[in-house]
Amino acid sequence: MDVRAQVSMVFHLDKCIGCHTCSVSCKNVWTDRRGAEYMWWNNVESRPGTGYPTLWEDQEKYRGGWEKRGRGLELRLQGRAGSFANLFFNPYLPTLDDYYEPWTYRYADLFAAPPGDDQPTARPISQITGKPIDIEAGPNWDDDLGGSAIYAAGDPSLGKLSEEERSQIFALERIFCFYLPRICNHCLNPSCIASCPAGAIYKRGEDGIVLVSQEKCRAWRMCISGCPYKKVYYNWESGKSEKCILCYPRVETGQAPACFHSCVGRIRYQGVLLYDAGRIEEAANAPAERLVAAQREVILDPSEATVVAAARRSGVPDAMIDAARKSPVYRFVKEFRIALPLHPEFRTVPMLFYVPPLLPVVAFAENGRKRLAGDFFSSLESARVPVRYLASLLSAGNETVVTEVLTRIMAVRIHRKAKTVGEEVPGEAERALSRAGISSREAEEIYRLTSLPAYEDRFVIPPAARESAIESFEDPFAAKGETGIGFLRRRKGGKGR
Amino acid sequence: MTEFLFGSFPYAAVLLAVGAGVYRYFSDRFSYTSHSTQFLENRWLFWGSVPWHYGILIVLLAHILAALFPGAWGLLIGTPARLFIIEATGLALGLLALFGCALLLARRLLRPRLLAVTTAMDWIILLVLLLQVASGVTIAWKYRWGSAWYLHTAVPWLGSLVRLRPETAYVAALPAVVKFHLVNAFVLVALLPFTRLVHLFTIPVSYAWRPYLLFFWNRRGPHPAGDGK
């Protein structure tokens, strides 16, 4: 067992209000500079929708992620030989027009305009050329289902639905909308790393954060196609690829990443997961319907003695193991089993997890009057967000997995309703819980962690302070000796602890 | 003049290239990039970059191989038929590169987005490259069988340069356009480390064998995935 630690996250989609505070705080901290204006390391998409960049999920177009070939996995983009042949021109690279041309306004015009009958206007100008432009698209052009006929209708995940289901979704009665915040998934089997010819992208062994070395990147731009989530961006000014760094300077000092910290809906949770690095390939290569299960198996139980011993052996610091034991992510993913990875069928084993939204069940019209569908469970098929849609988003099409999760969340809801306002039908709550296979104590815990978590429950970040943080990443004695001397480069092959 | 251009300038150019290249690599590695503009402009780039790279790389390789192994090259062009095929291929590839290079230049001029990211050095290097390819194609057309006479003029001259005893007599009597091609080649060498052309030295050969996943440890050094380290 080769145990490593991963800083991982959960997004509780039922709580996201689509306010974009996360995106804005990320932008203000990291990408508010020339060449990076169009980058949204964190973005929030309306679903159904085509997302950002447009149609990023369409791998026929962008060739991101892995696909099964023979008994193994190969990059969907190209083999190694193909990489060399395509160095001069990457046929699947998204271009600026798949995102949008960044712009600002010529505010000076407001002041410089001569007196006249009309209000002066500030013309939009391109942040690349500085010339006036007509704005044609932006990072959230289809926010809140704006322009759904074009955008939402093009959502690749709707492709799995029947024609009838699709037309029903867009009927006013049934229309649904939820938000999907996305950052880099800091995958276990990252195709961005695999597709980089220069070897500039790497995963940190200590915490699983995936980074692009700015010194090694040579702008071969294969990672941009290679990442199926389109979370590597090309800086057109510096000629380097950039991506979400999970705010490692913050995480290393015990602070939550900017997007997590600022989340208004408090939908985000962060904690440590221990995983078996020897089984990554097995998890990535599982048959589609077993992808979620296989990923759950790679994540190890931090309270098991054998796991802890193995973690110590491979040098995971005690602070990390400790954090893993208290990890809210572990609870959501493994104990409660209500958080799922986004598009596991891309086979990168993404390490961000989503609790699917539980929108109300559709109302039925009877003699011009509406009433809600009575029994939730027997009418999951008529849930407003079709199970099949969620399955194609969160479980590689396996509807059983999604149904299980929804049943569990709904049981918690019925259980809480019974506790606070009483039961409509006697025994309702108990039946719901037993159908979902959870005890009332578990239901209570899910409820607490969902609705009433304190900051410390949501963010269990291993090193709480800089002084002790150093222990999880470096040898404190070496750090002490080197601090202030300004060693920029370490001796090759230097050994820690 | 001949002494300077063919006797001293090549050394100056190579020294400058190596010195400045190494200095840049160690002091500003961040700037070592091909600085691709495909993200800003896709369509013209295809018709420019692909013919350019394939054309120039093969022709350049032929120049280098012939200079390194003149004997083998001499055998290769030994029969008229083979000589003809090689000459024709060379000319075709040269024209391909010329077309690509001209398009790359035009594209930067005509697309405002690209104009915004083009530096003075980009213009200079593109122009010098264009001149180099244009003079090369002219030579191939006007002074046929260069693949043969190259072996008795420029190659021994290059050899004398390597032996540190430059013999400019080998090239002194060549036509002006050939001389230009030779001098301009060393101008290119001199300019190399000051331009984005440095990406020539960063061709990612190790991608052919390195493991797909890369795990880096702060203290342990890099290890491929799943090796138990």
Ligand code: SF4
């Ligand atoms: S989501 Fe992040 S780690 Fe995964 S492939 Fe994309 S850039 Fe790489």
Ligand code: SF4
């Ligand atoms: S800040 Fe939180 S609630 Fe607001 S959009 Fe982002 S994830 Fe959703």
